[in-house]
Amino acid sequence: MDVVKWKDFDGNLTEFLVSSVWESIRPRGSNVFNWYSVVWFSTCIPKHAFVLWLLMGEKLKTQDKLRHWEICPGSNLVCPLCELVPDSHNHLFFTCSFSNQVWMLVRNHMDFPIHCDGWRDFTFLLTPFAARNIARIIVIKLLLAATVYCLWKERNARFFKRRKRSCNQVFDVIYHTVRLKIMSITWKNSPQVLRLKSDWKIS
Ligand SMILES: [Zn+2]
Numbered sequence: 139m140d141v142v143k144w145k146d147f148d149g150n151l152t153e154f155l156v157s158s159v160w161e162s163i164r165p166r167g168s169n170v171f172n173w174y175s176v177v178w179f180s181t182c183i184p185k186h187a188f189v190l191w192l193l194m195g196e197k198l199k200t201q202d203k204l205r206h207w208e209i210c211p212g213s214n215l216v217c218p219l220c221e222l223v224p225d226s227h228n229h230l231f232f233t234c235s236f237s238n239q240v241w242m243l244v245r246n247h248m249d250f251p252i253h254c255d256g257w258r259d260f261t262f263l264l265t266p267f268a269a270r271n272i273a274r275i276i277v278i279k280l281l282l283a284a285t286v287y288c289l290w291k292e293r294n295a296r297f298f299k300r301r302k303r304s305c306n307q308v309f310d311v312i313y314h315t316v317r318l319k320i321m322s323i324t325w326k327n328s329p330q331v332l333r334l335k336s337d338w339k340i341s
Contacts, residue, residue, distance in 0.1 A: 142154040172265050172268075173268070176190075176261050176264055177190050181276060183280065183319060186280075186287040189283070190282065190283045190286045190287070193227060198227060198290065200225050201215045201224040201225045202224060202225070202226040217234055217293075218293050218296035219235075219237060219289070219292065219293055219296065220235045230293060232260075239305040240285060240288075240305050240308050243309040244285050247277075247281065247313065247316075247337070249277075249278065250264065264278065264279075272330065273330050273334045274330065274334070277320065280316045280319055281316055284316050285312055288315075317338050317340070320334070320335075320340060
């Protein structure tokens with residue numbers, strides 16, 4: 139008796155099922171690797187996580203990309219934060235002098251080393267611990283995403299609205315946003331959580 143078979147994505151003959159067909163023809167993005175837990179977790183702030191996710195895939199529209207597309211040919215675009223060199227993913231979020239000062243302020247509240255060469259090194263160091271659902275790691279991830287989001291927002295405000303804030307003002311927004319988030323999470327009481335609340339002046 140004739141039977142319908144399906145040749146799957148890897149060329150194997152399998153039973154014809156809608157799920158097998160979909161698995162073979164569905165669009166496939168790039169591999170997420172193991173940094174998924176750095177970006178997405180149950181208590182993340184979605185808009186922060188979204189910008190961090192774009193950063194991970196180098197999908198933000200930084201000036202190095204705009205130049206590649208020949209938008210504004212001949213214009214001498216520079217990083218709106220330091221006004222020294224064109225911005226790129228690594229420059230904007232780590233090597234820029236303005237971003238560096240913001241990170242130095244954030245580091246005082248992050249129990250994790252940030253003295254690395256760029257955001258890839260930082261996420262590489264954080265990834266092995268990222269899936270741990272413990273207060274210290276959650277706060278590090280919240281701070282990372284909030285800092286990336288606020289630096290990107292500050293860059294765009296300067297670029298498109300001609301509105302500038304200082305490093306301390308940007309840090310204040312990061313600090314208060316993360317503090318509010320910490321207050322909204324239902325924590326299991328533990329010495330670590332008590333220390334966290336004390337560090338963030340939460341009663
Ligand atoms: Zn810069």
